[in-house]
Amino acid sequence: MGTFPLPDAIDKDVVIYLTPWCPYCMAARRLLDTRKVSYEVVDVTGNAAARTWMRQNTGQSTVPQIFIKGESIGGFDELSTLDQRGGLREMLA
Template identity: 35%
Template sequence: MSAANERISDVVSKNDVVLFMKGTPLFPQCGFSSRAVAILDHCKVAYESVDVLQDMEIRQGIKAYSDWPTIPQLYVKGEFVGGSDIMMEMFEAGELQELMAEKQVAPASE
């Protein structure tokens, strides 16, 4: 396993919800990442974010790790969920909120 894969696996396994994104939740660097942050904030769940723009190994490695070509990418309890379009579809259908409840994801601290 590559060093990038180990680092990705480590952060995914240690956090209930992880968003690999461009930028940070306070300063998203693309519209898709901004939408993903807004969705997670609306779900009121605690999540870890990883700025792929800060590390090219992670930026390329996450695409191979998930076998998904685009960023952002959402992981819940170690499982890949999808990108911002899938997040939006699931959120609008209430499925993302159900997934968070089923997986007993911690609520965001106020």
């Protein structure tokens, strides 16, 4: 089992668990880049420990799984909705 950073062990406010080829992961990164939000990437490719941790802590095994200040907000759709409603800015303030 490999090691991986947990959201509360990272000093970035935003952590994205992803795989490099996932289109929703790419879209989430693009949105955050556009908003100039700094984030930490955790690639879960071949990392069973990280996938198990994600499933246990979010109820999901799909990527991306996005955490803001240690709180799971879901995937790209939830991030996009949060951004459109101004909640992303509020959470990062």
